[in-house]
Amino acid sequence: EDKVVQSPLSLVVHEGDTVTLNCSYEVTNFRSLLWYKQEKKAPTFLFMLTSSGIEKKSGRLSSILDKKELFSILNITATQTGDSAVYLCAGSGSEKLVFGKGTKLTVNP
């Protein structure tokens, strides 16, 4: 059965810290790995990764995919209180998108 597992489930850090969120996946006919940020409302898109080893960056956020180890990480540097959210990872196959249960990140001032 297809599954996406995220770790840790929750994380509490101080502003300025760097965090790494983990996502492992087993998805039939895997096509891409997507990261979303959810702040008490609808998920918003962060990254889509399709190739191994190529880092995607957006400001303080970056992500990379390892298709051999079926793994992705999301890094956030110099965290801010506005980064507090649930971060969702999803693996897309040919006919489905499977989400992990998310990592709840709390950034304290």
Place this chain on the structure above:
Amino acid sequence: DSGVTQTPKHLITATGQRVTLRCSPRSGDLSVYWYQQSLDQGLQFLIQYYNGEERAKGNILERFSAQQFPDLHSELNLSSLELGDSALYFCASSVAPTFTYEQYFGPGTRLTVT
């Protein structure tokens, strides 16, 4: 604002009842996806329509059905409601028929079954 609209925002109903959730995709998007998000199950894919046709099916119960109309808006029908159906229901849209493209999520409909 993603450009995807969902109505109603909140819905409270009793067990055994039937409800209809409505979604309008972003302008130009042909794909509509429905998701259910509950505390214990996380975000679960239910069903996808592309340009009026059912494209993919996920963990959708037989009591649930959906359709996409010629103007591309979609409706999710939930019948014989049970307490366990209480959840946040999201609609998302994308331009392409496959799951490999970015999906834009609507604000969700919170369904409470009492």
